[in-house]
Every structure is written in C-alpha cells, then in structure tokens.
Amino acid sequence: MRPACVLVGLMGAGKTTVGTALAQRLGVEFRDTDHDVEAVAGKPVSEIFIDDGEDHFRALERAAVATALETFDGVLALGGGAILADETRARLAGHTVVFLSVDLTDAVKRVGLGAGRPLLAINPRATLRHLMSQRAPLYREVATHVVVTDGREPTEITDEILALLTR
Numbered sequence: 001m002r003p004a005c006v007l008v009g010l011m012g013a014g015k016t017t018v019g020t021a022l023a024q025r026l027g028v029e030f031r032d033t034d035h036d037v038e039a040v041a042g043k044p045v046s047e048i049f050i051d052d053g054e055d056h057f058r059a060l061e062r063a064a065v066a067t068a069l070e071t072f073d074g075v076l077a078l079g080g081g082a083i084l085a086d087e088t089r090a091r092l093a094g095h096t097v098v099f100l101s102v103d104l105t106d107a108v109k110r111v112g113l114g115a116g117r118p119l120l121a122i123n124p125r126a127t128l129r130h131l132m133s134q135r136a137p138l139y140r141e142v143a144t145h146v147v148v149t150d151g152r153e154p155t156e157i158t159d160e161i162l163a164l165l166t167r
C-alpha cells in the first residue's frame, strides 16, 4: 500500500487545505503526519516541543512518516520539517511527491502569527525566510512534481495536481 500522493512544503504552503480538497476529489482519505504524531504523544505538537524538545518530535515524526508511507493509500501531508531527515528523504524515493512551493509573502500571510506552530513563536517572517532557504533544495530533491501556490486559490492548485496525477 502507498499514498496516492504525498504533499511536502513549508508551513503556510497550503498542504492541509489543498490536501483535504485533493483527497475529496480523489475519493480517498486525507492524513497529516502532525496529527499522527499528536495521536501517539497524546498532546499537540506545540506541547511536544515545549515538554520533550524538537529532537523528540522529529523522532516521532520519522516514525509517523515511515508508518504512513507503508500503510496509507490516501493523500498524505508531511509536516514542513519532515524532509530534514535523511531517512525520510530516502523513504520518499519511488513515491508521488508534490512540492507545494510558496513565496515568503504568501507563507507569512497564511500562517499569520504562527499559532500552534512552535518554530514560528518568535519573528515568523525571519524564521520562514531562513527555513525556506535551508529547505527549498530538500523539497526539490524529494519532489516528483513542483506546484506553485503563490496568489492561487486552492481549487486551481488542486486541479493542477489532479491533472499531474492522471497524466
């Protein structure tokens, strides 16, 4: 079993919004590795960061991604930092992976003040800029398709992904 599509990209790229719409159009389930991690830990991502630290969160995230890639056949969104793990990038080989790219202005607008996103608790704009430059090459490395989301409506983005998947 494998996901119909895996979505990667920075916080604010629209993975949840687009992923939910895409799953509906494909008639499959949507799943998000942040929720899987929260279910295992029994608390929200922000509390895992505070109580247990980012390294612990990343370990739970690596395990959640590994399980979902083997056992889930819907649309899977990975947390924005999941691709930092070499192990996860290696696991993504052979999967259909869509990188939702977003520019800084749109990402900042979409995340607002970063509520629920511990990495954005301080200076979201500068942090997103830094994460974007650090991670863009990694998103591109794992992606089989790159879809630009800037200034576009979720429906338009979903249509583009559907066309890519059925090509």
Ligand code: S3P
Residues within 6 Å of the ligand: 009, 010, 011, 012, 015, 034, 045, 078, 079, 080, 081, 082, 116, 117, 118, 119
């Ligand atoms: C993170 C992104 C978040 C979540 C955590 C860390 C990151 O997921 O996994 O707050 O490192 O970019 P979303 O990309 O779904 O917001």
